[in-house]
Amino acid sequence: MAEGLRAYGLIVWMWTRSALAYRASFLMTAAVNFAATGLDFLAILLMFSQVDRLGGFSLPEVAFLYGTAGTAFGLADLALGSMERLGGRVRDGTLDTLLVRPVPVLAQVAADRFALRRIGRIVQGLLVLVWSVTRLELHWTALDLVLLPMMLLSGAGIFGAVFVAGAAFQFWAGDASEVQNSFTYGGATLLQYPPSVFAKELVRGVTFVMPLAFVNWLPALRILGRQDPLGLPGWVDFAPPLVAVACCALAGAAWRAGLRSYRSTGS
Amino acid sequence: MPDMTALIELDRVEKVFDVRRRTGPLRRERRQVRAVDGISFTVPAGQVVGYIGPNGAGKSTTVKMLTGILTPSGGRLRVAGIDPSRERTRLARRIGVVFGQRTTLWWDLPLRDSYELVRRMYRIDAARYRRNLDRCVGLLDLAPLLDVPVRQLSLGQRMRGDIAAALLHDPEVLYLDEPTIGLDVVSKAKVRAFLRTVNTEQGTTVLLTTHDLTDIEQLCRRVMVIDHGRLVYDGGLDGLHAAGDSERTLVVDFERELPPVELPGARCERVEGPRQWIAFPAAASAAPLVAELAARHGVVDLSVREPAIEDVIARMYAASSTAPA
Amino acid sequence: MHLYATVAASGFRRHATYRVATAAGVFTNTVFGFITAYTYIALWHERPHLGGYDQSMALTYVWIGQALFATSSLMGGGFQDELIERVRSGDIAVDLHRPADLQAWWLAADLGRAGYQLLARGAVPMACGALAFDLALPASPATWAFFLLSVALGVLVSFALRYLVVLSVFWLMDGTGIVAVSGLSTLFFSGMLLPLNAFPGDLSAIALVLPWSALLQVPADILLGRHTGGALAAALAFQAAWAVLLLGAGRLLQSAATRKVVVQGG
Structure with a gap:
């Protein structure tokens, strides 16, 4: 674990240094990343130019959901976004070159082509989050103040697990890498809107099957002083760290199973 | 009593693949392919061994098992006393691997940065790194290439860069999978001369697969021939005198x-x-x-x-x- | 002509070989279709006749968008990266001296790709949407035929725009910026985020006359039966006009690029 983090840090540092060597190019791609993620929020603004409420939620409330989902996803994307290329590495055989180095493969795949420009998504999410907080006039309790950063970090953990599990899936179905987008980008898009917008079955699905609801919906609804549509007990709002740890453990197991399968079949 | 000087030991090593083939729109056929079918040999430290055979004979599969990439289906395998598939990362510090077709370097980084990353990954101390790098740069003419991103290197330049990267941590064994494939005559000669130097000066054990008979003639005192997953010849270079009759x-x-x-x-x-x-x-x-x-x-x-x-x-x-x- | 038919057929076949990737794409389009559909239900619940659509029309619009997402390259891409790489590496000089016309060649290949993606990535999400929601799909075969014609014109406009982007790389050092900007413009102004007629006032009026509206908004409105008779002809003419104009601009830029290559050797 420590060896993996050290190697991850080394590779990330090298890529960042080489990206910053071309400063103009870096700034432009970061700006593009920022704008591309901003487009989602633009869609929400367009909707609110026509209505005052969506699913019973005001613009600042939706912006709060957007900001928390966007920041959590952005953190996971920055740290592990490169993992979606695993299928390609299996196909062209370059994964083998990572297996002969004395550091964990997961760290190498995750850090490969680390793109600092993906920080644009985090910045954009945080800006929307800050804006929403200034407009919401919430009564912050000490608990809420703990809940907010915990939500962002746990959310990043849950999305990170999705990235790792998605990459593990590519050991078996390398060409199906786009399926991962449904759960990463699709999940992030879903969580930008209030759960009241969606069908109950869908909300149940992302609570109990694929626990994305723990990224922001459950804790954010508490901060916003709203009921969650499934009427779950209140303590569930504090479960995200546990859910994140469980997801990461499962994703880790999936990754090891995938790697074991690769090492026995070579494909 | 195991041979204490044997650096590489294989005892009836097997690798069986399940191959699934589409035979119709929905039908699939499964069959087993024995890529490596009970191979046994030992290589003492310091030897240069040629591992040859036709395409699909099982050469790459053997190398992948020796490096820990693939898990054997059966048999016993040890490299420097380590079971490669169980202790892959521990073994990685003691071996160097060069894949002719695929670079182990970072495609978009300059050679120098790749080496720096290797140094830190393998925790090579500064003095030894300096010494090894200088030696490789000198013998392989890498000085003008150090600041060039790997993707801009020609095949021959890249291969030289790859070989240097595989030797920075003083591995006891060096595996080379088709090290001269696609190279021009000058690059081939340079690579061969370098490998000879490394073997004689460092005592590095070298196992190389190749399609080029000249590689074998100029580098190897021992040749192993594999065909259909079986070792069909293991002997001195004189066996290759048959090649002289060709x-x-x-x-x-x-x-x-x-x-x-x-x-x-x-x-x-x-x-x-x-x-x-x-x-x-x-x-x-x-x-x-x-x-x-x-x-x-x-x-x-x-x-x-x-x-x-x-x-x-x-x-x-x-x-x-x-x-x- | 025969040559370009062959190129188109090979463009079709080339994409048809990636079966698993296609299935993955269909899955993703369907997931995004569901998410967007629910947000539109909420939106049209608040404003029942927003943009002149009722709720089932709005939902139909969502699934048309997912069905055309790959076909009409609503996020850019397609042949772009490959051709830009040829421009950057200088291989384009060889292409420009071939007897085949560069623009026609890549257009044919892109039409082949679009044809495959309409069949493979369009039909299934549309069917899923129709099963899960109450869609306003027309019964008249003529409407479907005009829709397909409009999609074809949309693909022409989409190609023409992306081709212009590629050619700009002859003068720019790096294509990353313009490719990204054009991709985002396409996403926004095609109506992929929200139907253009549901945009607020002036923005809607502007977006509806820009070329990107030919990619999704116009075909969708034709399938939804919003254009009939003279209006239908006008809508198709609007698409055709943009196609001619942009393909023509592509030709002019292409000859300028050819001169540049001849003078500077790439």
Whole structure:
């Protein structure tokens, strides 16, 4: 674990240094990343130019959901976004070159082509989050103040697990890498809107099957002083760290199973 | 009592793949392929071994098992006393691997940054890193390439860069999978000279797979031939003298159709219109033949074909008493 | 002509070989279709006739968008990266001296790709949407035929725009910026985020006359039966006009690029 983090840090540092060597190019791609993620929020603004409420939620409330989902996803994307290329590495055989180095493969795949420009998504999410907080006039309790950063970090953990599990899936179905987008980008898009917008079955699905609801919906609804549509007990709002740890453990197991399968079949 | 000097030990190692093939729109056929079928050998420290065989014979699969990439289906395998598939990362510090077709370097980073990353990954201390890097840069002419991103290097330059990267941490064993494939003559010579130096000066054990007989002749004192997943020859280079009996072929396009030409020390194998295939001993020079032909007839074009490794292996089967019938 | 038909057929086949990737794409389009559909239900619940659509029309619009997402390259891409790489590496000089016309060649290949993606990535998400929601799909075969014609014109406009982007790389050092900007413009102004007629006032009026509206908004409105008779002809003419104009601009830029290559050697 420590060896993996050290190697991850080394590779990330090298890529960042080489990206910053071309400063103009870096700034432009970061700006593009920022704008591309901003487009989602633009869609929400367009909707609110026509209505005052969506699913019973005001613009600042939706912006709060957007900001928390966007920041959590952005953190996971920055740290592990490169993992979606695993299928390609299996196909062209370059994964083998990572297996002969004395550091964990997961760290190498995750850090490969680390793109600092993906920080644009985090910045954009945080800006929307800050804006929403200034407009919401919430009564912050000490608990809420703990809940907010915990939500962002746990959310990043849950999305990170999705990235790792998605990459593990590519050991078996390398060409199906786009399926991962449904759960990463699709999940992030879903969580930008209030759960009241969606069908109950869908909300149940992302609570109990694929626990994305723990990224922001459950804790954010508490901060916003709203009921969650499934009427779950209140303590569930504090479960995200546990859910994140469980997801990461499962994703880790999936990754090891995938790697074991690769090492026995070579494909 | 195991042989204490043996660095690489294989005892009836097997690798079986399940291959699924589409036979219809929904039907799939499963069958087992024994890529490596009970191979046993040992390599003492300091030896340079050629591991050859036709495509699909199981060479790469063996190397992948030796490096810990693939888990064997059966048998016992040890490299420097380590079971590669169980302790892959521990073994990685003691071996170097070069894949001819795929670089182990970071594609978008300059060579220098790749090396720096290798240094930190393998925790090579500064003095040793400096010494090894200087030696590699000097012997492989890498100085002008250090600041070039790997993707901009030519195949030969990249291969030299890869070999250097595999040696920075002083590995005890160096695996080379087709190290000269696709290289020009100059690069090939440079790579071979370097490998010889590393072996004699550092005592590094080298196992290389190749399609190029010259690699074997110039580097290896011992050759192993694998075919259909089985070791069919394991012996000294003298076994390769059979390769000396093999023939090269001169393919000549004459200006017009001619009867089969007759030349001393050569024989016409085939005639097709104005083109003729003329076989001559692999050890002989083509130059006098070409001069003779050009003097006698109008020659439009010609080329020399090297003996295929498959042919040489067939001859080795015949020449070697150790080979199964 | 025969040559370009072959190129188109090979473009079709080339994409048809990636079966698993296609299935993955269909899955993703369907997931995004569901998410967007629910947000539109909420939106049209608040404003029942927003943009002149009722709720089932709005939902139909969502699934048309997912069905055309790959076909009409609503996020850019397609042949772009490959051709830009040829421009950057200088291989384009070889292409420009071939007897085949560069623009026609890549257009044919892109039409082949679009044809495959309409069949493979369009039909299934549309069917999923129709099963899960009450869609306003027309019964008249003529409407479907005009829709397909409009999609084809949309693909032409989409190609023409992306081709212009590629050619700009002859003068720019790096294509990353312009490719990204054009991709985002396409996403926004095609109506992929929200139907253009549901945009607020002036923005809607502007977006509806820009070329990107030919990619999704116009075909969708034709399938939804919003254009009939003279209006239908006008809508198709609008698409055709943009196609001609942009393909023409591509030709002009292409000859300028050819001169540049001849003068500077790439």
